[in-house]
Amino acid sequence: MSYSNIYFVVIITASLLMSSSTINAQLSQTFYSSSCPLLVTTVREGMRKAIQKETRMAASILRLFFHDCFVNGCDGSILLDDTSSFTGEQNAFPNVNSVRGMDVIDDLKAQVEKVCSNTVSCADILALAAREGVVLSGGPSWVLPFGRRDSTTASQSDANRDLPAPTSDLATLISQFAKKGLSATDMTALSGGHTLGVSQCVNFRTRIYNETNIDSAFATTRQANCPFSGGDTNLAPFDGSQNRFDNNYFRQLVNKRGLLHSDQELFNGGSQDSLVTSYSQSSLKFFNDFSSAMVKMGNLSPLTGTNGQIRKSCGVVNS
Missing domain, CATH: 1.10.520.10 (Peroxidase; domain 1)
Incomplete structure (x- = not known):
């Protein structure tokens, strides 16, 4: 399509x-x-x-x-x-x-x-x-x-x-999103935003050196730019196509190539495995669910009417 x-x-x-x-x-x-x-x-x-x-x-x-x-x-x-x-x-x-x-x-x-x-x-x-x-x-x-x-x-x-931590397990992620009125499906779809961008070595070092639910070739590749000690700010892409919004992130999870611990928790024998598989096979389903979740997230407790202000400069409150 x-x-x-x-x-x-x-x-x-x-x-x-x-x-x-x-x-x-x-x-x-x-x-x-x-x-x-x-x-x-x-x-x-x-x-x-x-x-x-x-x-x-x-x-x-x-x-x-x-x-x-x-x-x-x-x-x-x-x-x-x-x-x-x-x-x-x-x-x-x-x-x-x-x-x-x-x-x-x-x-x-x-x-x-x-x-x-x-x-x-x-x-x-x-x-x-x-x-x-x-x-x-x-x-x-x-x-x-x-x-x-x-x-x-x-x-x-x-x-x-x-804010969720890169070390969060699946239960913690589901709970944190639920507190915001977002479902487990919303959580998994929004995590797909990691199809864009990169993360710092400090966020995934423990995963690539210590975890077992990881593709060995992927771990070796990431270790080349993320030493066991030092290089905390060295960057690695989440899914290899970090400038294109697609469903490759979920394909990576299915292949045990999630960059962060919290990424791979979405496909680790838990409740989101079938949804991750579905997203990995259908960009249409992922795009639809991501868009739906973005609408919901964008409406979390907004200030409206006479509450708050229209800042003249985004970094400072109006004087």
């Missing part, structure tokens, strides 16, 4: 989801239709340039959005720099020296401000940038409602508590 057909089916699926009670009623696909009609095209072009400059940026923005939504909802809090009154999320253990793309969101915000000043939140720009990055990498689109507002604070402790 062609990507155009996959795109069509995904849009139909996501449109049906929009009518469900799980979507926050105060968010709307047409929220900026009158106040900022050039929003989507502006962000799409900005992301195109960012990815053209660095192909890894699609993965970085997708991860940035995930890490934002999982900590007190999709409120742009991860974009806030530390201040004298709070310690933000960027230096939490799951984010420090790894979360990136804030400069791209700042650039997108500046471009959006030129076409509609003081109108679009950083949280909405981040949500839109994540979608456009996936599409530009060959992945699906989904119906994206708008109307999120930006938080005025952030919490490092909440980020440390809520």
Whole structure:
């Protein structure tokens, strides 16, 4: 099936989801239709340039959005720099020296401000940038409602508590996603976002040297760039096609080539094995489930109405 057909089916699926009670009623696909009609095209072009400059940026923005939504909802809090009154999320253990793309969101915000000043939140720009990055990498689109507002604070402790670790087992992953109202299917589909991007050696060293549920040739290949000691920031791709959004990530899991412990836990004799197998065989099913899960995740506890603010600069609260 062609990507155009996959795109069509995904849009139909996501449109049906929009009518469900799980979507926050105060968010709307047409929220900026009158106040900022050039929003989507502006962000799409900005992301195109960012990815053209660095192909890894699609993965970085997708991860940035995930890490934002999982900590007190999709409120742009991860974009806030530390201040004298709070310690933000960027230096939490799951984010420090790894979360990136804030400069791209700042650039997108500046471009959006030129076409509609003081109108679009950083949280909405981040949500839109994540979608456009996936599409530009060959992945699906989904119906994206708008109307999120930006938080005025952030919490490092909440980020440390809520964000899944690369060492998590399957039960922990299912539990952490369930706390956010996301099912095990959502969790597995969203993990497929690892079809894009890379990870640091420090996150997978224990797996490639100590674990047994790993393809030996794959472990040897990864050890070449991730020594037993040192090289913590050396990078390796999740699935070998790190700049293309496809279902190769799940094929890797079936072959015991998951990079992180938490990746391989999805296919390790547990409850998600059949779903992983299905995704490995059908990009259409993966794309549909991923899009559905992104809609749900994008609507985690948004600030709407008069709550929060529209930040003028994404890294700081309005004075």
